[in-house]
Amino acid sequence: MTVTERAHDGTDAAGGSTAPSASLNQYSSGYGYSTAGSALGQERRGDRPRGGRGRGVSAVLAGAILPIALLAAWWAISASGIVPAYRLPSPPDVWNTGVALAAEGRLGQDIAISTQRVLIGFVIGSVVGLVLGSLVGLSRWASRLAAPTIGGFRAVPSLAWVPLLVLYLGINEDSKITLIAIGALFPVYTTVAGALRHVDPHLVEVGRAYGMTRVELLTRVQLPAVIPTVVSGLRLALAQAWLFLVAAELIASSMGLGFLLVESQNNGRIDRIFVAIIVLAVLGKTTDALIGLLEKYLLKRWG
């Protein structure tokens, strides 16, 4: 596996550096980029309505202005030769690298493993955060008992856990997923606990006056009241999960986008670094947009 990878690397590097094939690639990459641009536009469109401003084509176009301008500027700078290609690869080069990585199956695999880690870690972290947050937010007793301790754990910079996790769990999926879960836990915990503490006491009193039991009060009044806040907590948690994913993969891994980054850094493959960064941006934005859709639905239902 690694052997074939290396071989591909070699050919790619050769292709990228020699002038003829680069110019040959220019054409296909030009087309390639326009489709990439529209794919980005799609992504934006899907993302916009979450903010509530996504009405009409104009909003989509407005959202696309900056990415297009950025791309144009990048292209212009790299084409002008002010910055040498080994410091700033051109958009077509990056595109070609991406296509090549995808063709050899490496990119897909990295994306799959990274997404899997993020999702598993995110789900575990969110569930634990939700449970802890509910306990601390609803029970004064639990709050007094546990809140200071949880606050203490939260105060530990999460990367400080890495050495311990690696020692305890080894360099494997468990340690990475645990780190990501830790990253996702605290935003959910903090928002849920805070929101439950501040549910309108008037509404809670209504629930009591109408004879709701403790459980009914929780499911019919308190949880619905905090759903919007919980979703924003989940959103923060997801962003944290991607952050910790890259951290985990940068430190110790043999697959994934973080590994692609660190490996490319070691090999001086700046074009691959760009590919990894762009893929991370797109993935992060896509998952965020999905949560945005969930949020929209929940707000419609409970907001």
Next chain:
Amino acid sequence: MSITTVSERTAVPALPVSVRGVGRTFAGSNGQAARRVLRGIDLEIEPGEIIAMIGPSGCGKSTLLRQISGLDAPTEGSIAIADTAVTGIDLRCAVAFQEPRLLPWRSIERNVAVGLPRGTDSAAGAERVTELIDLVGLEGSKQLRPRQVSGGMAQRASLARALARGPGVLVLDEPFGALDALTRLRMQDLLLDIHAAEPATIVLVTHDVDEALYLADRIVLLGQVDGAEGSTIRRILTVPGTRPRDRGDATLAGLRADLLEGLGVHSYHASTPHASSPHSGSPHASSPHGGDAANGDPTSSGDSDSTSPRTRTVAAPDGAASTTKDPR
């Protein structure tokens, strides 16, 4: 926490409420001294009666109301509904507050359904909700969310929710206090319509003397007496005449002046009224709408200057309940 024997039918007869020697002292927190809010409250409320409680801000009216519904407990004395002591949230009572307090994520219809007694089967519940929504005139808005309707409509929904379980006692804490003047007048008439359709004993707190005079059979004036700490009943006034009352009635004007003086507001009314005394003993309808047996219960009427409800004379049964329909 509370009784869960709720298999009542929709129409539960109005229930009497006895308040006996009730006092409430709030324990001091953070080094503050304990604060006595209520003391020595004695009040017998007849079934189907409308009682308005009035008094200066902070005199404990709302506290007394919360105690009747079981949201708060007295530190002295006891409260009983139909001879059963109130301990904890009492489901024979339904409460509506100054704010509608609807759940913002539920439609008006589903908010009203919150008030249904536990274990109501869904078909019967839906029928009851529709009936109540019609009663409070929200047919066209039942699918809307609370934030999509006006304050008056939200308050109607809140009333419908309170009625959903067919309460024996309806407890209203300044129900129309946050509404504009015109909506408030309409809601007062609505409340009288509701009282006719869904007989319940109504205890309401209000700041509005006119509202009290328009709605109530008796008005309870709470306040401090002789500078002693904690409010108690200063006067109980029986409002003469049958409902619907003329808002501009001269007798009521006298009582209004009397009540305003009692609240420490100068009324500049021409004749200092003790005009209420002639009404003692004169029977009057507890409800102008008549027709329902629960409304025909004996209604108190009595000397309006009495400071103790026990001195009240009980009038003849309201056999001659007027068949007058609400003109509005």
